[in-house]
Amino acid sequence: MTDDNVDSDAADSSTDSEYGFGPAVADTAASTSAPRIRAKRGGRGSLRRKLTSIAILVGALTAVGGGYALLAPSSGAADTAVSAADVEKGRQLYETSCITCHGANLQGVADRGPSLIGVGSASAYFQVSTGRMPAVSQGANNLRKDPKFTEDQTQWIAAYVQSVGGGVQVPAGNLRADDADLAEGGELFRLNCASCHGATAKGAPLSAGKTAPGLNEATDSQMYAAMLSGPGQMPVFSDNQVTPDQKKAIIAYVQSMKAQKDPGGASLDRVGPVTEGLVVGTVGLGLLMVTILWIGRKS
Amino acid sequence: MSVTANGPTVKGPKRYENPRTPQGKAGKWADERLGLAGGARKQLNKVFPDHWSFMMGEIALYSFIILILTGTFLSFFFDASMTEVRYDGSFIPLNGVEMSRAYASTLHISFDVRGGLILRQIHHWAALLFVASMTIHMFRVFFTGAFRKPRELNWLIGLGLITLGILEGFAGYSLPDDLLSGTGLRIAEAIMQSIPVIGTWVSFLVFGGKFPGNEIIGRLYIVHVLLIPGILAGLIGAHMALLIKQKHTEFPGPGKTEHTVSGERMYPTYSAKAGGFFFLVFAVCAALGGLAQINPVWLYGPYNTAQVSSGSQPDFYIGFLDGSTRLFPSWEIRVWHHTIPAVFWPTVVLPGILFTFAGAYPFLEAKLTKDRAKHNLLQRPRDVPVRTGLGAMAITFYAVLLLSGGNDLIAKAFDISLNAMTWGGRIGLLILPPIAYAFAYLVCLGLQRHDREVLEHGIETGIIRRLPNGEFIEIHQPLGPVDDHGHGLLQYAGTPVPKKMNKLGNPHTSKVRGFFYPVREKAEIEAELAAIEATEQERIREEHRELTD
Numbered sequence: 126m127t128d129d130n131v132d133s134d135a136a137d138s139s140t141d142s143e144y145g146f147g148p149a150v151a152d153t154a155a156s157t158s159a160p161r162i163r164a165k166r167g168g169r170g171s172l173r174r175k176l177t178s179i180a181i182l183v184g185a186l187t188a189v190g191g192g193y194a195l196l197a198p199s200s201g202a203a204d205t206a207v208s209a210a211d212v213e214k215g216r217q218l219y220e221t222s223c224i225t226c227h228g229a230n231l232q233g234v235a236d237r238g239p240s241l242i243g244v245g246s247a248s249a250y251f252q253v254s255t256g257r258m259p260a261v262s263q264g265a266n267n268l269r270k271d272p273k274f275t276e277d278q279t280q281w282i283a284a285y286v287q288s289v290g291g292g293v294q295v296p297a298g299n300l301r302a303d304d305a306d307l308a309e310g311g312e313l314f315r316l317n318c319a320s321c322h323g324a325t326a327k328g329a330p331l332s333a334g335k336t337a338p339g340l341n342e343a344t345d346s347q348m349y350a351a352m353l354s355g356p357g358q359m360p361v362f363s364d365n366q367v368t369p370d371q372k373k374a375i376i377a378y379v380q381s382m383k384a385q386k387d388p389g390g391a392s393l394d395r396v397g398p399v400t401e402g403l404v405v406g407t408v409g410l411g412l413l414m415v416t417i418l419w420i421g422r423k424s
Numbered sequence: 425m426s427v428t429a430n431g432p433t434v435k436g437p438k439r440y441e442n443p444r445t446p447q448g449k450a451g452k453w454a455d456e457r458l459g460l461a462g463g464a465r466k467q468l469n470k471v472f473p474d475h476w477s478f479m480m481g482e483i484a485l486y487s488f489i490i491l492i493l494t495g496t497f498l499s500f501f502f503d504a505s506m507t508e509v510r511y512d513g514s515f516i517p518l519n520g521v522e523m524s525r526a527y528a529s530t531l532h533i534s535f536d537v538r539g540g541l542i543l544r545q546i547h548h549w550a551a552l553l554f555v556a557s558m559t560i561h562m563f564r565v566f567f568t569g570a571f572r573k574p575r576e577l578n579w580l581i582g583l584g585l586i587t588l589g590i591l592e593g594f595a596g597y598s599l600p601d602d603l604l605s606g607t608g609l610r611i612a613e614a615i616m617q618s619i620p621v622i623g624t625w626v627s628f629l630v631f632g633g634k635f636p637g638n639e640i641i642g643r644l645y646i647v648h649v650l651l652i653p654g655i656l657a658g659l660i661g662a663h664m665a666l667l668i669k670q671k672h673t674e675f676p677g678p679g680k681t682e683h684t685v686s687g688e689r690m691y692p693t694y695s696a697k698a699g700g701f702f703f704l705v706f707a708v709c710a711a712l713g714g715l716a717q718i719n720p721v722w723l724y725g726p727y728n729t730a731q732v733s734s735g736s737q738p739d740f741y742i743g744f745l746d747g748s749t750r751l752f753p754s755w756e757i758r759v760w761h762h763t764i765p766a767v768f769w770p771t772v773v774l775p776g777i778l779f780t781f782a783g784a785y786p787f788l789e790a791k792l793t794k795d796r797a798k799h800n801l802l803q804r805p806r807d808v809p810v811r812t813g814l815g816a817m818a819i820t821f822y823a824v825l826l827l828s829g830g831n832d833l834i835a836k837a838f839d840i841s842l843n844a845m846t847w848g849g850r851i852g853l854l855i856l857p858p859i860a861y862a863f864a865y866l867v868c869l870g871l872q873r874h875d876r877e878v879l880e881h882g883i884e885t886g887i888i889r890r891l892p893n894g895e896f897i898e899i900h901q902p903l904g905p906v907d908d909h910g911h912g913l914l915q916y917a918g919t920p921v922p923k924k925m926n927k928l929g930n931p932h933t934s935k936v937r938g939f940f941y942p943v944r945e946k947a948e949i950e951a952e953l954a955a956i957e958a959t960e961q962e963r964i965r966e967e968h969r970e971l972t973d
């Protein structure tokens with residue numbers, strides 16, 4: 126609603142080049158009030174005019190700067206503003222659930238858990254949000270399970286890990302490119318990911334009991350965090366190898382593939398010829414064997 | 425219901441020469457020009473025996489017809505070209521991607537041609553069914569000894585049909601030029617290159633240069649739609665012609681001899697049955713094609729030599745070679761400065777041995793058993809335990825290879841280490857076939873003994889009697905005449921033996937009714953049965969007299 130007001134006002138006084146900030150200001154309440162005042166009073170006094178434009182300029186700069194600080198990826202925050210209180214809550218959770226294996230200072234404990242210095246909030250977020258941490262046992266394969274912590278708690282733990290050790294972080298905001306980038310995402314997925322996760326993202330076993338998991342349940346931020354941090358056997362895809370935009374395109378492709386209906390009928394889990402062979406051997410031949418037994422019953 | 429192979433009685437020359445019905449007139453018109461009536465009469469009166477196990481080959485035949493019908497439709501829209509195009513079609517996730525025209529036209533068939541996807545899917549399901557039904561048909565022929573003289577040549581033709589069916593399937597699987605099939609072609613290239621001395625040249629010859637080149641899809645297309653189907657059609661014709669010439673085998677039983685064949689006439693009963701069965705096979709293919717997605721190439725993406733997907737598998741009929749490759753150790757042998765790659769043994773040598781052995785089997789068996797007689801009667805698997813054991817052994821060997829071809833998915837589904845699956849497959853491949861042989865052999869003997877026991881003692885009636893001395897005995901119903909000790913006199917003849925009382929049938933009600941109307945009147949049957957009973961009684965009395973004398 127306020128957008129409309131501002132836009133019409135700006136259009137009315139299109140001669141005032143200063144008001145070119147109008148649309149950018151639209152987000153804040155302070156800025157909407159300013160053009161309204163101007164429109165109603167329509168003052169032509171030079172001092173008032175200057176003061177008004179300065180106020181708008183200040184408001185606009187504050188809004189843009191503040192908005193940028195809040196939303197833009199930065200080297201500081203992992204997600205929306207991380208406060209010291211969040212880090213403190215994260216520390217408490219860490220000290221009740223993680224400290225046994227990762228140590229009081231994230232330095233790791235021999236034969237129990239690795240050091241978390243430098244893994245970054247991306248790694249912590251991935252491991253905790255997918256339920257892999259806390260782990261039930263030491264083994265080749267740490268599988269996805271129901272997470273033990275809520276999303277907020279996970280963020281706090283990640284913030285704490287980040288605050289102590291530093292490292293890679295998942296940027297805030299939308300992590301999924303739009304449909305225009307699906308094709309590029311698909312190419313990148315087949316090139317970088319399909320060799321382990323499979324072209325249909327169903328996952329596959331690796332050697333010695335390890336697996337590349339299927340991506341059925343993976344969320345945008347989990348996939349992004351995995352690419353950044355390289356959990357388990359997965360290599361790290363740093364921003365120099367696969368740029369953030371490419372990562373978002375890959376995520377968009379995977380999510381769109383998962384959401385796609387199967388136009389051909391039952392998906393057979395999209396794993397290809399093995400289940401197809403199983404179906405033809407059991408359902409196809411099975412039905413026809415019943416048929417020939419029925420036809421040949423009288424002989 | 426059974427009739428013997430005599431022609432029907434002709435009802436008088438007048439009617440025969442001057443037909444009154446439109447069909448008759450049309451027939452006369454055609455016969456006067458083509459002169460086929462005599463031959464057609466003979467063929468239409470051919471008698472085909474009727475047993476469920478004889479219909480597996482029919483599934484293959486009907487699948488082949490379905491493949492030709494659906495394949496013709498697909499060929500209207502498929503473009504077997506490797507020219508690069510930028511996709512611009514209904515499937516948004518691939519819009520703007522560079523791909524071959526083959527892949528683009530497959531997407532076009534799947535998304536933009538009316539009915540294209542279901543026909544593509546029916547075609548693919550029918551292809552799997554074609555090879556699968558040929559395989560089980562071959563099992564039937566093997567286990568019943570139907571390959572014996574005079575039918576060794578038909579066994580060889582059948583083996584050729586399976587081999588060509590597998591090649592045909594692989595060519596078709598490769599045509600869409602998607603990531604999955606391109607990976608398959610890459611492996612095929614590796615197999616060709618592994619052949620000592622000539623490997624590189626074979627690969628260059630097939631691909632028209634280095635892999636993948638711009639030729640292979642066009643070449644495979646001609647192989648897939650013209651060359652192999654043509655040979656298949658010719659061989660199927662020969663297979664059927666030999667079958668008609670030699671007549672079908674049948675199981676031994678009362679009234680069955682090596683010199684007669686009993687069953688239904690080609691026309692009308694057998695052809696009606698076969699026609700109905702064709703539509704049932706089509707129904708199964710169509711149901712699968714409409715309900716279950718197969719080879720969703722749009723999910724795999726176009727082929728790109730830089731890409732490979734985990735879990736890339738061939739269709740099931742190649743699966744045993746995939747399995748053998750996964751199980752074979754990575755032994756590289758160097759002979760005279762030539763490297764023989766490990767892949768050569770499981771993918772070239774092994775199938776070579778398997779198919780050679782399969783082709784030679786009828787001749788080997790004849791040689792080893794010194795059996796040079798003609799056989800028109802089949803054998804029940806239990807009556808030839810060694811052959812049945814060998815078959816069980818071969819099937820087990822094949823099954824271990826086939827399962828190993830999908831061992832990654834099995835490992836994932838059941839959370840087993842892939843390494844354990846590989847070692848399990850290697851050990852299983854060596855020890856399970858002999859176990860299967862021993863098991864099948866013993867089961868055959870057991871089944872034979874049970875048959876002999878029933879012949880000797882009769883069928884268990886389920887009636888328990890208590891004797892005056894307190895002993896409990898079960899009453900047995902003898903199947904035929906008995907000697908002084910109550911032991912049956914019927915000889916073991918390799919025919920089915922009834923094991924339950926209600927398998928003996930009730931002559932007063934069985935087979936009186938047809939589907940729509942009584943086949944024969946009850947009184948008529950009862951009179952006939954009484955006559956049979958009387959002669960039978962007379963015969964038994966006669967036999968007894970001879971035995972007691």
